[in-house]
Amino acid sequence: MKLRNWQLECIHSAISKYELHKHFLALATPGAGKTVMASVLSKLMYDQGEIDLVLCFSPSSIVAHDFSEALSERFEAHFDGTIGALGNSFTYQALSTLDNKVWRLFEKYRVFVIFDEIHHCAGSNIKDANAWGKPIITTIKEKAAYTIALTGTPWRSDALPIALADYCNESRQIQCDYVYGLKQAIADSVCRVPKVIALDNDQITVVEGDETSHFTSFMDLLSQSIIPYSEVVTNTSVIEQLLLHSNHKLNELRSINKEAGGLIVASSIAHAWQIQLILKQTIGESAVVVTSDEGNGNDLIRSFRYNQDKWIISVGMISEGTNIPRLQVCCYLSNVKTEMNYRQVLGRILRITDAPNQQAILYMPAEPKLVEYAYRVAQDVPNDLAKVKFAQMDEAIITEASALGKSDEIIDSNCQTVINTDKPINSIGEVTIHFDDESTSFMELPESEINIVTDKIMGIFGEFNHKELEIDGFDQLTISDQSLNKLNQYCSEAF
Structure with missing residues (x-):
């Protein structure tokens, strides 16, 4: 599969940042191809010996299924949590019901975590975190080997901070590690007008x-x-x-x-x-x-x-x-x-x-x-x-x-x-x-x-x-x- 230019740029940017920091936030306009980009990045990290497993979290079961299929195609392995799988794909709703078997993976393996539409998960700390943001802050943030958070709309209607995101101290503007807007996507013939x-x-x-x-x-x-x-x-x-x-x-x-x-x-x-x-x-x-x-x-x-x-x-x-x-x-x-x-x-x-x-x-x-x-x-x-x-x-x-x-x-x-x-x-x-x-x-x-x-x-x-x-x-x-x-x-x- 030939990647789009923005996908290649984003992957290179993420790998560069992972040398110093393990969290990466990518803003890409809806429809640009974030699922493919994240799947290729995770496979590259696996091939380089940087990670052992991949877990993905997304806002709906249909999207979770699409991520599972994309990862399976890229790795030529299954991503359903069964024996022999290289990971799994969950909805954010499942975060509160995951058993200890999943959380123990973070202790034993180097886990790469993909968060799709991360703006659903709020919180810079326990006090301002929502139900989906809390386990990210308390467990995944520290124990994951690397993470990539994806969003097409990097803000929340309730103005709460987005989990794993960095903000400028004075302006409180979100700091994205890579940005690919609609204007660029149209110019690249990636998105329709x-x-x-x-x-x-x-x-x-x-x-x-x-x-x-x-x-x-x-x-x-x-x-x-x-x-x-x-x-x-x-x-x-x-x-x-x-x-x-x-x-x-x-x-x-x-x-x-x-x-x-x-x-x-x-x-x-x-x-x-x-x-x-x-x-x-x-x-x-x-x-x-x-x-x-x-x-x-x-x-x-x-x-x-x-x-x-x-x-x-x-x-x-x-x-x-x-x-x-x-x-x-x-x-x-x-x-x-x-x-x-x-x-x-x-x-x-x-x-x-x-x-x-x-x-x-x-x-x-x-x-x-x-x-x-x-x-x-x-x-x-x-x-x-x-x-x-x-x-x-x-x-x-x-x-x-x-x-x-x-x-x-x-x-x-x-x-x-x-x-x-x-x-x-x-x-x-x-x-x-x-x-x-x-x-x-x-x-x-x-x-x-x-x-x-x-x-x-x-x-x-x-x-x-x-x-x-x-x-x-x-x-x-x-x-x-x-x-x-x-x-x-x-x-x-x-x-």
């Missing part, structure tokens, strides 16, 4: 009792704390329009590359099944659903990795480190609004393949924080390549904040009835969906897959329209005229 498309709406109406409020964007709506973002991403019409845009783009890609796939990130298990049903009823497409409820989730992911199915829906099982290179379209309907999660999800569609078309597109609602993250990602790539698009919903959103049953209908800004609540209603999560008599009901799904509740109503009506504008040097940005001033004001405050 990401394009982000944010869907907005300039006609939003919220009805609460006798009071009616109007908003000109999701930013405007969410800043008032009237409607939580969870109701935006679980709204039927928002889901439908994001799916329509995403599926249209995926069809375009599959006309050139029939293996191109799409990922839909849901907010909850119930939300995942809601999306699957809407995808089927509105677009006529099927999708694989992978959640923690599926006992064979890892098998489903591995199967999707190699088949030609179009869509896979997941809550959190396809995130950082999960390797499905054929993914090129992502529909972000998660209610998680951290930059770490956003970048890790975006990384799922950035892996370069041999396919003739290498576009990577992420669709999302125009939520302010997500918009900010999109611009930050755009700053990571060459200015002539970065694309952040805003797709405007030129339509009305009508929301009644009162509970179901208090009103028989919802009135739009022109005092016309747009929803009659005498229609059959089925509710999932916090969103109520109106069906015609011939429509499939959520109640036809297995009871274990759906949680029916009644809370609030949100309706979106009309067509999505696009306007092309250029803003601050980005190519082909699209945003509504009504939202332009708000976005520019927001961005000036954010940056």
Whole structure:
């Protein structure tokens, strides 16, 4: 296997540092190939007689399995902890349950330890360590022969220090031993150029009792704390329009590359099944659903990795480190609004393949924080390549904040009835969906897959329209005229 230039540089840098220090931290953008790099490094250290065993820890079982396979291929030996194995691959969850047989290995052998996505493990000492960071600090840090910690997002949302990381005393900035960013990866044709498309709406109406409020964007709506973002991403019409845009783009890609796939990130298990049903009823497409409820989730992911199915829906099982290179379209309907999660999800569609078309597109609602993250990602790539698009919903959103049953209908800004609540209603999560008599009901799904509740109503009506504008040097940005001033004001405050 021919290594990429950055992988060779990182390996040489690590070996050089190991002459004086046994811990090494590598930052490489998601999708760059950290698994291969770490596997080759460990084999080189083994061949040089520096180590006896390799242990790997990662955030999920699917990633742990991928590391086990990569190490097995490189060493031509098994990495499952059985007799004759040269090591094992665990999840971070297993750290608290490992028996003394594993910890005794550190006393008898020179163990090389790989930590994938090390930012999950917090702590500079026992006092500020989390459950995964504590055994690293108390045992592995001192007893391992060498370690390499890998990350694509070198920070934590709770601002705690990352285990094994060094920080500058004054600035408290993390010190990485090797850095390979998205801009470099794109220039090297290692990662795809990401394009982000944010869907907005300039006609939003919220009805609460006798009071009616109007908003000109999701930013405007969410800043008032009237409607939580969870109701935006679980709204039927928002889901439908994001799916329509995403599926249209995926069809375009599959006309050139029939293996191109799409990922839909849901907010909850119930939300995942809601999306699957809407995808089927509105677009006529099927999708694989992978959640923690599926006992064979890892098998489903591995199967999707190699088949030609179009869509896979997941809550959190396809995130950082999960390797499905054929993914090129992502529909972000998660209610998680951290930059770490956003970048890790975006990384799922950035892996370069041999396919003739290498576009990577992420669709999302125009939520302010997500918009900010999109611009930050755009700053990571060459200015002539970065694309952040805003797709405007030129339509009305009508929301009644009162509970179901208090009103028989919802009135739009022109005092016309747009929803009659005498229609059959089925509710999932916090969103109520109106069906015609011939429509499939959520109640036809297995009871274990759906949680029916009644809370609030949100309706979106009309067509999505696009306007092309250029803003601050980005190519082909699209945003509504009504939202332009708000976005520019927001961005000036954010940056």
